[in-house]
Amino acid sequence: MTDKLEKALAERYAFMKKGRTLDQQMKSGGIDDLYSAFGCQCEDGWYDLLDEICAKIQTIYNENGRKPNIIIDQIKEKYGTLRFYYHFGDKDQGIHAFDCIGGPSVKFMPGKGDELYERIAEIVSWGEDRSGEICEECGKPGTIRDLMYIQTLCDDCYAKAADQEE
Numbered sequence: 001m002t003d004k005l006e007k008a009l010a011e012r013y014a015f016m017k018k019g020r021t022l023d024q025q026m027k028s029g030g031i032d033d034l035y036s037a038f039g040c041q042c043e044d045g046w047y048d049l050l051d052e053i054c055a056k057i058q059t060i061y062n063e064n065g066r067k068p069n070i071i072i073d074q075i076k077e078k079y080g081t082l083r084f085y086y087h088f089g090d091k092d093q094g095i096h097a098f099d100c101i102g103g104p105s106v107k108f109m110p111g112k113g114d115e116l117y118e119r120i121a122e123i124v125s126w127g128e129d130r131s132g133e134i135c136e137e138c139g140k141p142g143t144i145r146d147l148m149y150i151q152t153l154c155d156d157c158y159a160k161a162a163d164q165e166e
C-alpha cells in the first residue's frame with residue numbers, strides 16, 4: 001500500500017502508527033515487528049476496507065471507555081485475501097482479583113472471555129472475509145482469481161493482469 005494511504009490510517013487511528021523502521025530493526029538484531037517494517041503488504045484497493053476495520057475497532061474501544069491496546073503484527077495479502085494479525089498489549093491484561101468479604105474471591109482474566117477482545121476478533125474475521133469481494137487493486141467489487149498467484153480482482157483489473165501474463 002502506498003505511503004500516503006498508510007499515513008492516512010496512522011493519522012486517524014493511533015494503533016496504526018508504525019514503530020521502528022526496517023533499517024532500525026535490522027541494525028538492532030533483526031526484524032521482530034513486521035507491520036512497522038513493511039506496512040500494509042497489500043494493494044491500495046483495500047484501503048477503504050482497512051479504514052472500516054479500524055473504525056469499527058476504535059468504536060468498540062470508545063464504547064467500552066478503554067484506550068486501544070491492540071498491537072498490529074502484520075497486515076498482508078495471502079491466497080487472495082486479507083490477513084490482519086494482531087495481539088493485545090499486556091497493560092490491560094493479567095489477573096485482577098477482588099477479595100469479597102465473606103465470599104470467594106472473584107477473578108477476572110481479560111483476554112480470554114473478554115467481550116471487547118471477542119468483538120474485535122469478529123470484526124477482523126469479517127474484514128478478512130470481506131476482502132475476497134473487493135478488488136485489491138482498485139477497490140471495486142471483485143472475486144478471487146486464479147492467475148500466476150491468487151488475487152481478488154474486479155473484471156477490469158483481472159483483464160489487465162491476464163494481459164500482462166501473456
Ligand SMILES: [Zn+2]
Nearest residue numbers: 135138154157
Ligand atoms: Zn480493480
